[in-house]
Amino acid sequence: MSLSDTGVAERSTGAPSAGAGRSGRGLTERLLAVRELSLLLALGALVLVTTLRNDRFLSGQSVKDLLLGCAILVILAVGQTLVIVTRNVDLSVGSILGLVAFATGELFLAAPGTPWPVALVTGVALGAVCGAVNGGLIAVARVPALVITLGTLYAFRGVDYYWAAGQQINAADMPRSFLRLGNQTVLGVPVLFLVALVVVAVAGYYLRSYRSGRELYAIGSEPAAARLSGIPVGRRVLAVFVASGALAGLAGVLYAARFGTLDAAAGTGLELQVVAAAVVGGVAIFGGSGSVYGAALGAVLLTMIGSSLAVLRIDPFWQQAVVGALILAAIGLDRLLALRMAARLRGRSAHGA
Amino acid sequence: MAHDSLTPAPPAGVRPEREPGRRAGLGGALGSWDAAIVAGLVVAGLVAAVAVPNFATGRNAQFLLLDLVPLALLALPMTLIVVTGEIDLSVASMVGLCSTLMGQLWLSSGLSLELICVLVVLLGALLGAVNGVFVTGFGLPSLAVTIGTLALYRGLSFVVLGDQAVADFPADWTAAVVRPIPGTSIPVMVVPVVLLALVFGVVLHATAVGRALYAMGNNGEAATFAGVSVARTKFWLFVASGAVCGLAGLFWTLRYASARGDNATGLELTVVTAVLLGGVSIFGGRGRLLGVVAGVLLLGVVRNALQLDDVDANALTIVTGTLLIASVVLPNAVGDVRARLHRRRQRAQVTAP
């Protein structure tokens, strides 16, 4: 698709350093707030409908399950947001998660006394290495991230399969203190969810308030312009992929802690849900706009749809179709908003002149 | 695709000097990419015939070709779509949905199988038209749209048949699709594939439409100025892709005598791999059908030979991923080397006198 088809609105809004940026940014933020608000409304409606059908849906146990269930997806969605904002995509996250989860299990098998923080750091580092492979290949080959990460989706998973060779790691092989991490709660909130919250907060603050964070939006809005204005595009993109890999690694370690039973297939097909969460959360697939808060809400919404379908006893086969329809609806809505905003901006500049 | 222009641009300062050499280098590399891939195919075939027992037999050729029919079918319209700079990731899901629709119609409608076949191809075209409307009508990036319909159509194919499988297709039909051409070991089904390949090849390489497709891939606006309706042409390409998916769905269902929701899961990745391996640029505007056909065959030969040689399925996963990455990294690397040589020669010419 030619850039001119979709580029208009993002180009004028995303780059904060551009001249028209100020008013554009205000508008973007308002629109993003609208998106986050509408996601919250959708979440509320879903909770209401499900609770009316079954009042256990809002019980403490159930809320705890939901928070536990969405934590890993939220972390992955944050990583994906960083990538998508720069007009790239990382399809290998599911495979990285699987590889790291299995590696964590293997680590405990090989060195049973390993304290869990060491496992955590090792996992994050391994994920970062995988991310660096992605980023490095993209820099060398100068081809879209889509293609490279599609390739590494196969490759990382293949390495994982090859390593595991049909073997399974069970809860009994991992230390109690590590497994507790996966199910423990602090004041009724699962630790996993707290970790996810911290990740969201840090990434959100970074994207909003750091120069390099803002530059990511500029890169996604118009790479050529970003390059001309002196932004080290290559380095930023590499860093973004390393970050996405590291977060997938973190998610992998948490996955191991939460599920306890690990084989090489962990996280298969997860990439689709992650992209869906980001897109539903208002991260424009063509880069340059979106927030991690939206993406996190998207992840919560997708998880909640999954569990409320189970609670409502709706044929679980509808779940995937619903996810697909949501993606289409979300990108359609974005397009509509972008067109409206473009029209308004044109109106303003006309007044100004 | 809209969001992929990030990577190819070299550092700004180098660009003007480098462009001619690079283009010639790339052009040269791609011109020879067809030849290289055909040569690769021949070499792989020869090596396999010598080194792998049981490879070079008519029976094995029959198995190999039968396995490749769906892949070859889907790669044809995908080539044209990628040449225009779009992508269709929903192909495998469309095959699945067509397959279950066929099963459901056969199970409950009482229509004749002939009529069902026609209906299924038309339904496939309709599914493709939905993609087309979202991409060209609403101006959305095809990557995002078809990731959405990938989930949607797969979900719907589970909704259509649930967990059931329909398997009581008439034996003479299921036998007919795997039968070889009398007196040879070439499956009958290769004939329609070759015919379709000819049709697509002629359209792409010998008609005004074909030239327009390349023009769109290179520069959408230029194509519009040249009087080609970009939107309509792309729309019909997606329709054609859907119809071919319908055909592939028919074949899949009859060959395995089983219509079920998970048919052809994950095939889209192999199709994209084959198309890129065949030398089609993911940015659009470059690539030839001959290369793609050779790419499909090369994939088939490599997988079949490795399988016959008892290579682990997990290693095969790695091979597929590596082939995909190599097929995009190599042309660029070759182009780079040529450009560098070219520059050095130029510099040498400048300094020599």
Place this chain on the structure above:
Amino acid sequence: MITLTRLRLGATALTLTALVLGTAACGGTTRDNAGSDSGASQAGGTANPQAPIKEGLKIAFLPKQVNNPYFTTADNGGKEAVTEVKGEFKEVGPSEASASSQVSYINTLSQQGMDVIVTSANDPNAICGALNQAKAAGAKIVTFDSDTKPECRQIFVNQVTAQGIAENQVKLISEQIGGQGEIAILSATANATNQNTWIELMKEELKKPEYSKVKLVTVAYGNDDDQKSFQEMQGLLQAYPNLKGVISPTTVGVAAAARYLSGSQYKGKVKLTGLGTPNQMREYVKDGTVDAFALWNPADLGYLAAYAGAALASSQITGAEGDRFTAGKLGEFTVGKDGVVVLGPPTVFDKSNIDTFNF
């Protein structure tokens, strides 16, 4: 618009191709007039019970997928048996459980001239054509764990009779919940042939007078996916507040369900039983989440399947009802109706015996 008309032509050509393809075979095939397919004859030749097991038989195991620990264990059992009969063992298979890639592997094996193909079917119909071709090329076909249509193989090695599983599972859960209350079933995917048969028979079993107070409220499907099974278990407990017990006759499902229970308020209150491996369930039996569960020994299953294949290839048996053969350490087996050989009753694992098993 030239472009448009040409493309329309293209579309028409596509439709025409479809029409030609559609009508080429014959006119007007409907579901009613399509004859049922004939299928190859079940057993050929005559059995010679005295025939010795041939040496050097090439026996290949093709599990549903190669990354499944259950099948790894079963295939290792097969390997042990093949070594005992001095054959060549080989394990191949797809990395994802799909019928189409199994077909490709069956073709490869038949091309390699295997004497015996031992497989567990991802789809009872889809791999039939390929198996029949392999049979025609001289291979003997044994299925284990999940069967194909009977005419596509010579012998099916069944882990237990479906009846045996159903009786065992219903008895276990009924004992654990004190003979009354609501129960649910957490299954794998429902086109797994064996799961459906078991569930149907469990329903029959529950009609017996001694189970009159046990009520089956629903069947949920976890797709043999850990996370999905976990979520489904969670959904079950929310949707049915009076649930007393859950049967999960799948190794993935029961482990996920146990993990959910052990970390929730329902631990010990809602009973869980099913089919699971001792290694996966050890922790939950010890912490009191699960009282007792059952399974056959998958290694024995693979072992028996390998012996059945060797006996077939040595013409000791043909797969006809009443044929008898000896399977090494497991003793003598008789082929039943439709070429089915049954491994034996499932083993029940609880606190007292679980530490004596390692698989």
